[in-house]
Amino acid sequence: MKSTFGELDDRKKKILRAIVNAHIRGGGPVGSKFLAHNQHITLSSATIRNEMAELEALGYLEQPHTSAGRIPSERGYRFYVNSLMEDYRLSAAELRQLNNLMRSKIEELDKLLESAGKLISALTNYTSLAVKPRQREVVITHIRVLYLDTQTFLLVLITSADIVKTKYVWSPITVTDELLYRLERELNTFLTGVPMESITLPLIMELTARLPDCEQLVTPIIRYVYEAIGEIDSGDLHVEGINLLLQYPEYADVERFKELLKLLERKEDILNLVSQHQGDSTQVIIGGESPVKVMHNSSFIFRKIECGGRVVGVIGVLGPCRMDYSRVIATVEHLANSIANRPSSINQEPGTLAGEPTENKLPE
Amino acid sequence: MKSTFGELDDRKKKILRAIVNAHIRGGGPVGSKFLAHNQHITLSSATIRNEMAELEALGYLEQPHTSAGRIPSERGYRFYVNSLMEDYRLSAAELRQLNNLMRSKIEELDKLLESAGKLISALTNYTSLAVKPRQREVVITHIRVLYLDTQTFLLVLITSADIVKTKYVWSPITVTDELLYRLERELNTFLTGVPMESITLPLIMELTARLPDCEQLVTPIIRYVYEAIGEIDSGDLHVEGINLLLQYPEYADVERFKELLKLLERKEDILNLVSQHQGDSTQVIIGGESPVKVMHNSSFIFRKIECGGRVVGVIGVLGPCRMDYSRVIATVEHLANSIANRPSSINQEPGTLAGEPTENKLPE
């Protein structure tokens, strides 16, 4: 059957698959002779050459130069990922390592994502990204004020994103339990459930008026509330295993690698890219499909981790377009699912409450 | 005056200084002819050649090959840093940027160190390291338990390192204010002021016995306390501007750069190195002086940041041995001092209390 427009006949698919597989393994362009030795292909090299020429005409293959073999084009990779590649079965050793991580019962999601990143790097031999995504529209749900001594108290903010922020406050005035009680009550009245934009000057003035004996505390506290919410909003990116990319000839060009490093260090573009993508399934961005220019020679695979309807993280893998897609996808999916379904450890209410600790440094 | 053993006469010093300066600026080996054009040196190239030959014999210079100029040896750099280099005066633009950072009033020390790292990278064009050092012998000073609803409460741990950790706890039993009050009291009695090693099974059993109606809560809480202290202990390292190193020919060798990247990603060796060093002044480790092998082609400059007698951070710069030492040292010192002396912002009690917020994620 001749290739009707846009579709490939079985033989072409088989050859394309073999080329991509071989290229992913070997790195170099693959030639007709090499393919003729392939077990699954019982054609002469001449026939294969003809098919390859057609695949190139259709845009699935490219030729670095006349006397080289063919390499997959981006379109070729895309077709491979969509239609050709076989599912990868994780080996026993890989499963063991993945499960070990989950069994280690790391409590903090941040730390867990970081460890997951390390593990993915190690398993796939590519750079891993672990994203703590932006949390939009965070509001304070509770405020607590803890008495420490007559000059200091601890402010505890519990937010709708279930993140807790704490802060020491040194008070210029002597504080009493009674004062703190009133402070706590008024702060809760005025600041909980209120989106950032609504904390306006009139509101602040009214709040201050209700607390005539501790005016001096109100402004800094509100400033801190602002900052805390901003920090929760902001998102973060952990990168592991950058050094692994240097083993691939694709990154031998120092200038190119440098640009990629810059991208990863700036974090912003990656955070945007990840938060813009909607899909729940594993996303595969191949080379030029990325809106980010410096990623045009790389592929990026990532997947959201959802717990109870909220995106709590994103893990991903960055590597050359010549990436072992099926293995990476299998690894990322396994890990994302494990994290999403992990039981929490302080009295497991499965899938609902899992605390993340945190810290609050007072550099005296 | 001839050079008596170990000491260099003024002329040699002048020549060595000029060589190191020129090498730092230009990158290449520097030759006698080039030096003869130097304003401060009024000698012929032949004389300079003789002096350079002697400096080489003394171990201060090296020659990549016969027909190249000289480059400083590590000993040469060391002598330069100790005795030859002039103090660098920060430019107005540099001072402005440094002061802007401090004026931005970032509250969280972590974030501030991170920003400081970014700024140092940008100002020096080398990689910066920001270390949150290990905190040894942390104990809990207060424990608070906050009622949230009948099934959940918030555990707040205040530690001797002035770091606060919080954690949601989901309770399998219905909690009341009264129960939490007793829980809080007993936890404080048994766990505060106690070093980790002393939290032994008998102690845990006694604690459990005192709280017959909420046994199920005690074990996970203690586990969490362990974890929290462990996390405070552990230290952390932020690296910024790795990409900047790639502009220096010293790192053109991919394999060498890769090893350095690995080192920075593993973090451990750097944390050890930094925490072992005792000195309060700025430390300069040149090439092979480092106990870490992969740093033998790099220099590392770092300085502790102390607030009220405690080391709250370390900032440093990593770059090629051919580093602009005086500029880096000036920048690091300025920033370290600024951070050490910064006023805290929630009701500034200068130099004593400055809160660090924190977060506590509940991924439900």
Next chain:
DNA sequence: GTTAGCACTTAGAGCACGAGAGTGCTAATA
């Protein structure tokens, strides 16, 4: 439709060669 064979193209390794840079040494100079 498939295959064998052959002419053609190209990258890359290996080599020679010359330019450029810097040295060490010797002899002349102040």
Next chain:
DNA sequence: TATTAGCACTCTCGTGCTCTAAGTGCTAAC
């Protein structure tokens, strides 16, 4: 005696060349 000019020598690096290996496209035979 310390300094300098001059010169032969050494080494790196870039350029241009050839040769080889690999792989193709095309034609003719099966």
